[in-house]
Amino acid sequence: MTSGLQILILGLALGGVYALMAIGLSLTYGVMRILNLAHAAFMVLGAYLAYWALQILHIDPLVSILINGPLFFILGIVLYRILFVPLAGRSRYTEATLLLSFGLALGIEGIMGAMWTGIYRLANPSYATRSLVFGSFYIPEGQMYATAASLGILIALWGFLQKTRLGRAIRATMQNRTAAQIVGVHVERISALAFGLGMASAGVSGSLLSFLFPFFPGKHWQWISILLSLVVLGGMGSLIGTVVGALMLAVASVYVSSALGPTWSPATFYAALFLVLMIRPQGLFGKREV
Amino acid sequence: MTLLDQIRIATPHRLETRSLILLSLALVLFLLPLLQVVSDGYNYVLHVLMVIFMYIAMASGWNIIGGYAGYTSLGHPVFFALGAYFSGVLLVYRGWSPFWTAPIAGLVATLFGFAFGLVALRTRGPAFVISTIALLLLAQLILDNWEWVGGSNGLSLPMIGWPYRFYKIPFYYGMLLTALLAIWVSYRIRHSKLGLFLRAIAMDETKAEVAGIDTRMCKVIAFAISAFFAGVCGALWGYQQTYLRPTIFLTIGAAADLVLINLVGGRGTVAGPVLGAALRVGLDELVVNQVGSTELNITVTGLLMVLIVLFFPGGIVGALRERRHLPRLLDWD
Amino acid sequence: MLILEIEEVSAGYGMGPDILSRVSVRFEAGLIHCLIGPNGAGKSTLLRVIAGLLRPRSGRVLLEGKVISGLRPDQILAHGICLVPQDRSLFPDMTVRENLLMGGYIERDQRQVSRRMEEVLEIFPEVRRHLNHRAGTLSGGEQQMVAIARGLMVHPRVMMLDEPSLGLAPLVVDRIFEAISRLKTMGITVLIVEQNVRKGLAYADRGYVLDMGRLSFEGPAREVMEDPRLQELYLGRMVLSNREVQG
Structure with missing residues (x-):
């Protein structure tokens, strides 16, 4: 057993990374009601790219964030234009996007399997195995860098959404799509931007994932359900809810992991999801009508 | 109730000469195993047909919640596994034949589906599909770590004590009966008040609710019924494989199969899943068994799904009906 | 004319x-x-x-x-040409200030937008004291005023x-x-x-x-x-x- 404070430290550190991983899911759902089931598949793809960059080009995963971000941003805009724009105006739009992204996830999984086989991978930068000790507490060095990077990116995203014209337009579209149109927001363009940002967050999370957790192509299913669980807990489409949900569930999962063993830590998320659906289906920060 | 009236008007009742054709087809399928009794060499044919029947049963069941009500479930492999392990454990520890326990396995899956549905179907929309993915992964985790049922190594079942020549026949009949039952139930629901309500939910759940439909109960009942067929199929399939293992049953790929079969054939139609299942197994036998299975199979599944969603959202039955070319033989709605 | x-x-x-x-x-x-x-x-x-x-x-x-x-x-x-629709169509989780800024969305120059906001606030001084309140918390009449003020942002x-x-x-x-x-x-x-x-x-x-x-x-x-x-x-x-x- 680890001490309570130690669990809290590790949990919050982990939660920061989970928040970054899930924020894009929340953003794309909030802005356009697209539930992107391929989000984690793109994240794992990002992890493979970061792994490659380290193995072949000796680029540190923390540096490959700068490659993955723009790369996945552009990929996101292209995918949005090709795949999601044609669905606009379709009745039962969310359902259609869900099936579409499900197909996309399977497609990427197969391609990753063909390229990199099903073997577990883990990028191994120099800091991955070291730990920092503060008195009676410790924190793995890699985890600390990943958390710092996540927080930095999340704060930058927050600043963008709060303080810039385009960021405000994204929030406006999330809150009231028609009203956004009325004040002259070109909502299709804003949607493409938001989808690109969501994908970019998947890409940069992949860089962090590459050295934090072992991964293989099929692993993205576990990730997507973990991330969706905390999005549902926070309230679908609420960005602040996603961050709070990530911190809460990460701490809970670290606790479960230390009490019952790491095997059961993913179960924390599933159990939390069922509990939320039972007690407060709209989540912590969600509005009634989901 | 204008929404309901609209749907009702769009649903003419027709069942004439084509029922003769379908009945004779069923008769042929019932008599087919005689070939194997008379002369050996038809085991492969029987096996392929049995797999088709299984997919027809499961996909038609899935269609009740996923098609009529429009709630995509990726959790059906859990019911499949539940049926397999329920009957498998009774066979190993009690010696009871799965041929008798399979219907009970189906009922167990139904009960479990009902309970799970009560929780997961409280909300509208996409939270449901999320909860079914979580259910699948949770079931994986539990079965992987539950030593009594073999853990991740799985559970070996005793072989059926029949001569090899007749080995497939009981499974063939079991799956055929399950498939026919599934089609019949699907047809009856499609033409019942419940079916009407479910389709109203798929079109516009808010309006359905305003019209006084207890949408939650309708969804939960549909989900529970649809779980039954996966449970029965699991029990029979596990016995047939003589081996149960979490990774065989509990995969997203298996869930994707049910979705794809329905999308290809035509989601929300009675004939859609039947057509889709036949195509799915047929293509699998023709292509995969020739070329061999690779990692890219799953990519093909995914791309097919993307293309169908983009270009043929109604599937085969939907596309034919839209162009008014749907043969009456296939118009069971 | x-x-x-x-x-x-x-x-x-x-x-x-x-x-x-x-x-x-x-x-x-x-x-x-x-x-x-x-x-x-x-x-x-x-x-x-x-x-x-x-x-x-x-x-x-x-x-x-x-x-x-x-x-x-x-x-x-x-x-x-601007429209103030029946439901006012404000952004409920944004402040009144942000709603006004969104009213000037099509103007890219942020200084122009701020200047215009001052002008609009002079025309509708009653909106000023709600600037930092979330639009969703205002009364119906106040929301209507904000909606009109927001419309004015585009001249x-x-x-x-x-x-x-x-x-x-x-x-x-x-x-x-x-x-x-x-x-x-x-x-x-x-x-x-x-x-x-x-x-x-x-x-x-x-x-x-x-x-x-x-x-x-x-x-x-x-x-x-x-x-x-x-x-x-x-x-x-x-x-x-x-x-x-x-x-």
């Missing part, structure tokens, strides 16, 4: 029937125009067509002789208000209509859709009566008010509560 011309416009939603059927109306610059008519007459639909939120099935809309139908909503807004030439008095107490309604009169003094052409017939016509220069997707008749507001056809239309087609008729 004419500012807006609607020529033979037909429009409807999705696969549904025509809500507007070949309606033609002309609006003069600098006046307050009040559109009235029974429910489903197509008043709100007409505003949506002008704002570009709904594409007409046939016919066209001209602004000072230039065709604007078929343009995107943001392009029409850039031409100086509109034409402002369209869809039932500005809906759900407001009589005293508040007076304040709103007073604000609308202020728009006129600024040279803005105003189009109001009103169920509150008496109130709407009292403040308007001209009245337009729509019925079954067509223009039934029009004229100076006072004449329209006294026109027996108006009584007939309302009493014949629908039962209005006393309060609504008397305003």
Whole structure:
């Protein structure tokens, strides 16, 4: 057993990374009601790219964030234009996007399997195995860098959404799509931007994932359900809810992991999801009508 | 109730000469195993047909919640596994034949589906599909770590004590009966008040609710019924494989199969899943068994799904009906 | 001088029937125009067509002789036509300040936007004290004021208000209509859709009566008010509560 404070430290550190991983899911759902089931598949793809960059080009995963971000941003805009724009105006739009992204996830999984086989991978930068000790507490060095990077990116995203014209337009579209149109927001363009940002967050999370957790192509299913669980807990489409949900569930999962063993830590998320659906289906920060 | 009236008007009742054709087809399928009794060499044919029947049963069941009500479930492999392990454990520890326990396995899956549905179907929309993915992964985790049922190594079942020549026949009949039952139930629901309500939910759940439909109960009942067929199929399939293992049953790929079969054939139609299942197994036998299975199979599944969603959202039955070319033989709605 | 011309416009939603059927109306610059008519007459639909939120099935809309139908909503807004819809359409989780900033969204120069916000706040000083409140927490009347102020952010030439008095107490309604009169003094052409017939016509220069997707008749507001056809239309087609008729 680890001490309570130690669990809290590790949990919050982990939660920061989970928040970054899930924020894009929340953003794309909030802005356009697209539930992107391929989000984690793109994240794992990002992890493979970061792994490659380290193995072949000796680029540190923390540096490959700068490659993955723009790369996945552009990929996101292209995918949005090709795949999601044609669905606009379709009745039962969310359902259609869900099936579409499900197909996309399977497609990427197969391609990753063909390229990199099903073997577990883990990028191994120099800091991955070291730990920092503060008195009676410790924190793995890699985890600390990943958390710092996540927080930095999340704060930058927050600043963008709060303080810039385009960021405000994204929030406006999330809150009231028609009203956004009325004040002259070109909502299709804003949607493409938001989808690109969501994908970019998947890409940069992949860089962090590459050295934090072992991964293989099929692993993205576990990730997507973990991330969706905390999005549902926070309230679908609420960005602040996603961050709070990530911190809460990460701490809970670290606790479960230390009490019952790491095997059961993913179960924390599933159990939390069922509990939320039972007690407060709209989540912590969600509005009634989901 | 204008929404309901609209749907009702769009649903003419027709069942004439084509029922003769379908009945004779069923008769042929019932008599087919005689070939194997008379002369050996038809085991492969029987096996392929049995797999088709299984997919027809499961996909038609899935269609009740996923098609009529429009709630995509990726959790059906859990019911499949539940049926397999329920009957498998009774066979190993009690010696009871799965041929008798399979219907009970189906009922167990139904009960479990009902309970799970009560929780997961409280909300509208996409939270449901999320909860079914979580259910699948949770079931994986539990079965992987539950030593009594073999853990991740799985559970070996005793072989059926029949001569090899007749080995497939009981499974063939079991799956055929399950498939026919599934089609019949699907047809009856499609033409019942419940079916009407479910389709109203798929079109516009808010309006359905305003019209006084207890949408939650309708969804939960549909989900529970649809779980039954996966449970029965699991029990029979596990016995047939003589081996149960979490990774065989509990995969997203298996869930994707049910979705794809329905999308290809035509989601929300009675004939859609039947057509889709036949195509799915047929293509699998023709292509995969020739070329061999690779990692890219799953990519093909995914791309097919993307293309169908983009270009043929109604599937085969939907596309034919839209162009008014749907043969009456296939118009069971 | 004419500012807006609607020529033979037909429009409807999705696969549904025509809500507007070949309606033609002309609006003069600098006046307050009040559109009235029974429910489903197509008043709100007409505003949506002008704002570009709904594409007409046939016919066209001209602004000072230039065709604007078929343009995107943001392009029409850039031409100086803004809409304050029935539900006010504020951004509930944003502050009033942010709502105003969003009103100036099509202006890219942020200094221009800030300057304009100051001007608008001088015209509507009552909005200033709510600047840092979340829009969703304001009362209906306050929200309506903010919505009008937000519309002003783009220097509109034409402002369209869809039932500005809906759900407001009589005293508040007076304040709103007073604000609308202020728009006129600024040279803005105003189009109001009103169920509150008496109130709407009292403040308007001209009245337009729509019925079954067509223009039934029009004229100076006072004449329209006294026109027996108006009584007939309302009493014949629908039962209005006393309060609504008397305003």
